[in-house]
Amino acid sequence: xxxxxxxxxxxxxxxxxxxxxxxxxxxxxxxxxxxxxxxxxxxxxxxxxxxxxxxxxxxxxxxxxxxxxxxxxxxxxxxxxxxxxxxxxxxxxxxxxxxxxxxxxxxxxxxxxxxxxxxxxxxxxxxxxxxxxxxxxxxxxxxxxxxxxxxxxxxxxxxxxxxxxxxxxxxxxxxxxxxxxxxxxxxxxxxxxxxxxxxxxxxxxxxxxxxxxxxxxxxxxxxxxxxxxxxxxxxxxxxxxxxxxxxxxxxxxxxxxxxxxxxxxxxxxxxxxxxxxxxxxxxxxxxxxxxxxxxxxxxxxxxxxxxxxxxxxxxxxxxxxxxxxxxxxxxxxxxxxxxxxxxxxxxxxxxxxxxxxxxxxxxxxxxxxxxxxxxxxxxxxxxxxxxxxxxxxxxxxxxxxxxxxxxxxxxxxxxxxxxxxxxxxxxxxxxxxxx
Amino acid sequence: xxxxxxxxxxxxxxxxxxxxxxxxxxxxxxxxxxxxxxxxxxxxxxxxxxxxxxxxxxxxxxxxxxxxxxxxxxxxxxxxxxxxxxxxxxxxxxxxxxxxxxxxxxxxxxxxxxxxxxxxxxxxxxxxxxxxxxxxxxxxxxxxxxxxxxxxxxxxxxxxxxxxxxxxxxxxxxxxxxxxxxxxxxxxxxxxxxxxxxxxxxxxxxxxxxxxxxxxxxxxxxxxxxxxxxxxxxxxxxxxxxxxxxxxxxxxxxxxxxxxxxxxxxxxxxxxxxxxxxxxxxxxxxxxxxxxxxxxxxxxxxxxxxxxxxxxxxxxxxxxxxxxxxxxxxxxxxxxxxxxxxxxxxxxxxxxxxxxxxxxxxxxxxxxxxxxxxxxxxxxxxxxxxxxxxxxxxxxxxxxxxxxxxxxxxxxxxxxxxxxxxxxxx
Numbered sequence: 001x002x003x004x005x006x007x008x009x010x011x012x013x014x015x016x017x018x019x020x021x022x023x024x025x026x027x028x029x030x031x032x033x034x035x036x037x038x039x040x041x042x043x044x045x046x047x048x049x050x051x052x053x054x055x056x057x058x059x060x061x062x063x064x065x066x067x068x069x070x071x072x073x074x075x076x077x078x079x080x081x082x083x084x085x086x087x088x089x090x091x092x093x094x095x096x097x098x099x100x101x102x103x104x105x106x107x108x109x110x111x112x113x114x115x116x117x118x119x120x121x122x123x124x125x126x127x128x129x130x131x132x133x134x135x136x137x138x139x140x141x142x143x144x145x146x147x148x149x150x151x152x153x154x155x156x157x158x159x160x161x162x163x164x165x166x167x168x169x170x171x172x173x174x175x176x177x178x179x180x181x182x183x184x185x186x187x188x189x190x191x192x193x194x195x196x197x198x199x200x201x202x203x204x205x206x207x208x209x210x211x212x213x214x215x216x217x218x219x220x221x222x223x224x225x226x227x228x229x230x231x232x233x234x235x236x237x238x239x240x241x242x243x244x245x246x247x248x249x250x251x252x253x254x255x256x257x258x259x260x261x262x263x264x265x266x267x268x269x270x271x272x273x274x275x276x277x278x279x280x281x282x283x284x285x286x287x288x289x290x291x292x293x294x295x296x297x298x299x300x301x302x303x304x305x306x307x308x309x310x311x312x313x314x315x316x317x318x319x320x321x322x323x324x325x326x327x328x329x330x331x332x333x334x335x336x337x338x339x340x341x342x343x344x345x346x347x348x349x350x351x352x353x354x355x356x357x358x359x360x361x362x363x364x365x366x367x368x369x370x371x372x373x374x375x376x377x378x379x380x381x382x383x384x385x386x387x388x389x390x391x392x393x394x395x396x397x398x399x400x401x402x403x404x405x406x407x408x409x410x411x412x413x414x415x416x417x418x419x420x421x422x423x424x425x426x427x428x429x430x431x432x433x434x435x
Numbered sequence: 436x437x438x439x440x441x442x443x444x445x446x447x448x449x450x451x452x453x454x455x456x457x458x459x460x461x462x463x464x465x466x467x468x469x470x471x472x473x474x475x476x477x478x479x480x481x482x483x484x485x486x487x488x489x490x491x492x493x494x495x496x497x498x499x500x501x502x503x504x505x506x507x508x509x510x511x512x513x514x515x516x517x518x519x520x521x522x523x524x525x526x527x528x529x530x531x532x533x534x535x536x537x538x539x540x541x542x543x544x545x546x547x548x549x550x551x552x553x554x555x556x557x558x559x560x561x562x563x564x565x566x567x568x569x570x571x572x573x574x575x576x577x578x579x580x581x582x583x584x585x586x587x588x589x590x591x592x593x594x595x596x597x598x599x600x601x602x603x604x605x606x607x608x609x610x611x612x613x614x615x616x617x618x619x620x621x622x623x624x625x626x627x628x629x630x631x632x633x634x635x636x637x638x639x640x641x642x643x644x645x646x647x648x649x650x651x652x653x654x655x656x657x658x659x660x661x662x663x664x665x666x667x668x669x670x671x672x673x674x675x676x677x678x679x680x681x682x683x684x685x686x687x688x689x690x691x692x693x694x695x696x697x698x699x700x701x702x703x704x705x706x707x708x709x710x711x712x713x714x715x716x717x718x719x720x721x722x723x724x725x726x727x728x729x730x731x732x733x734x735x736x737x738x739x740x741x742x743x744x745x746x747x748x749x750x751x752x753x754x755x756x757x758x759x760x761x762x763x764x765x766x767x768x769x770x771x772x773x774x775x776x777x778x779x780x781x782x783x784x785x786x787x788x789x790x791x792x793x794x795x796x797x798x799x800x801x802x803x804x805x806x807x808x809x810x811x812x813x814x815x816x817x818x819x820x821x822x823x824x825x826x827x828x829x830x831x832x833x834x835x836x837x838x839x840x841x842x843x844x845x846x847x848x849x850x851x852x853x854x855x856x857x858x859x860x861x
Contacts, residue, residue: 368523
């Protein structure tokens with residue numbers, strides 16, 4: 001009956017160079033019942049490219065020359081024990097990441113013993129043999145996906161919580177590439193043609209850093225042999241992605257109000273921390289944000305929500321690549337002045353060192369718990385691993401936790417000296433028109 | 436006595452026991468995981484606003500189960516969130532139609548976190564003042580959902596499907612019903628439903644089975660007893676048909692969102708039948724509405740749905756319904772095409788090949804679900820609420836045959852029990 005707690009074994013990570021700028025990362029984490037296998041292609045975030053890359057992820061998961069219809073492709077995925085195809089773009093600072101991945105059960109739980117090889121072949125088919133006609137992507141699929149991507153870009157407004165934060169960032173970073181949405185914009189989208197997209201796709205396969213990441217109950221040597229047998233690459237010079245600019249001294253705070261037909265106002269604040277992820281004070285800036293608004297023990301939650309009953313949600317978080325500290329909350333529109341005042345009061349409190357050793361300790365425990373629990377999720381672990389690749393860091397989870405635990409109260413106060421409010425954005429209800 | 440079950444395909448072991456006071460404990464150890472999750476829940480949710488204790492009848496304000504969930508976190512001296520955080524734990528709670536669940540996740544000291552969970556749920560601390568204070572917070576939670584088109588389109592569907600059943604009302608109630616809630620109301624609900632025989636504990640993750648049971652036993656308070664008088668939930672009679680066939684709400688959205696709901700005619704099934712019916716219907720919906728089917732392709736190619744399209748079958752004791760929908764440029768056109776397709780389809784597309792393929796898919800998805808101890812815990816809470824056996828899923832799935840689907844298709848889709856709910860811009 002007694003089951004001894006076996007302590008977590010650190011994952012075994014192996015990195016192999018496959019070609020110029022193409023690396024295979026094999027991460028052995030045998031406790032999961034599935035494996036994840038993905039291509040991660042890095043591009044500079046630019047308005048000319050963003051919509052093209054987004055459209056490519058949609059076309060690749062629609063069909064290929066071997067599976068010309070959605071039905072054909074999904075029948076195959078069902079037969080591969082409900083393999084899940086994930087294909088989308090995301091934004092990490094000034095990098096736009098093109099993800100193309102599959103998740104599938106481990107062979108030990110299913111009769112199909114060659115599943116890894118079959119999944120590799122499927123990815124090869126989808127990425128390297130798309131459904132082209134002539135010198136471009138298939139026109140019918142292209143038009144369908146273009147229409148839906150335009151619809152998706154427009155429907156950002158449907159989710160007010162996320163949309164209001166995006167608007168705050170766009171306002172704050174109006175002269176920086178970071179303002180670009182991960183899906184680009186409708187103007188750029190409408191300039192794309194099936195053939196311009198095909199050339200672009202061929203270009204990014206040649207010129208981008210490509211990481212192939214495999215996580216799960218795998219044998220690294222076996223993975224390497226199969227990956228090398230399956231893929232071959234045509235490579236040229238690799239496009240360089242510059243480190244984000246993150247030092248922006250603020251002269252005047254920008255205030256922006258936008259009106260919508262809503263019940264609840266969304267108050268978002270954008271701060272510049274001026275502290276980069278490799279700066280010695282980075283972890284102190286992270287702790288600043290946690291003491292300020294990271295979870296139920298933070299100053300914002302305890303005071304603005306619990307004490308003043310002004311909101312249901314209020315939080316602060318750090319954007320690693322651009323060194324932003326973002327605060328969000330949902331409030332009654334008439335409470336704008338009061339809530340803003342209270343949020344800034346708590347900000348000043350942390351800045352002035354008006355927090356206890358206990359509050360800092362709780363913040364460390366909160367971060368430690370969320371980092372350690374990444375060991376228990378394949379997707380979180382991959383996200384953590386890839387974020388480190390993009391920032392050229394090589395912490396393992398324990399090292400990171402240790403370095404966070406070493407942050408002192410004085411360092412948090414020191415970090416606070418650099419953090420400046422840049423933008424206050426309020427998405428509010430339309431004013432009633434007197435009749 | 437502790438009952439042990441082993442599932443070979445999952446390679447997992449499950450342990451169950453019921454204490455003398457009726458509190459049931461379910462444990463699924465995952466020794467290779469760092470985290471532990473625990474769920475202490477009562478089978479009391481937003482559907483249970485009307486009830487009797489002995490001869491005394493109560494008619495509570497809407498949203499009271501959810502209000503009570505917020506207030507359980509109150510303590511006379513300590514800050515509950517802080518108590519957990521000190522032990523590398525994070526505490527949370529949720530209320531749905533049929534249950535209220537308190538949970539934590541932790542990466543250290545699982546037994547201490549569990550003791551804390553047991554304690555705070557058994558010791559409510561309500562004052563006039565802290566009840567009043569919570570009203571502002573809950574009102575903002577309601578307002579947040581009021582601006583969420585996915586939430587609105589969902590609740591409107593339920594409102595259209597049901598005449599009287601309380602599932603048609605928002606879980607959190609309304610700003611007005613929250614204002615009307617009193618400390619006495621909250622205590623009456625607590626005393627009626629937070630009792631051992633109505634509650635269960637689910638633990639998954641890095642724990643030892645015996646130690647876990649001991650921790651729970653040690654932390655039972657003397658006040659935690661079953662009442663002498665019987666507690667009985669009163670449910671209104673619900674007619675078979677839908678209340679209204681179409682419901683529309685205007686919000687500031689760029690693309691409309693729609694849901695179709697099929698109110699099910701099944702009802703009063705025994706747990707084993709309920710599970711079989713649930714899995715049959717889920718598989719049926721996968722074959723009919725899934726990406727490998729003809730209907731999805733047709734809708735998608737016409738631009739009538741996008742990647743947000745989804746479908747789900749809800750089966751609870753006493754009510755069940757199938758829902759499908761997502762964003763659409765033209766909800767009415769999507770609705771008509773789906774209805775037409777179902778009408779012409781009858782039960783012919785339930786081919787042997789599509790059934791076998793979908794079974795494979797469901798096995799794979801079931802396996803991947805067992806990666807997540809959070810998913811395991813939450814789905815066990817749902818299963819236990821309905822008296823379902825947790826490891827039966829695969830066996831039932833594999834045993835389904837063609838006639839099961841044909842029958843299900845006819846009962847679910849043939850009777851015209853459907854509604855269309857739309858959220859669109861003004």
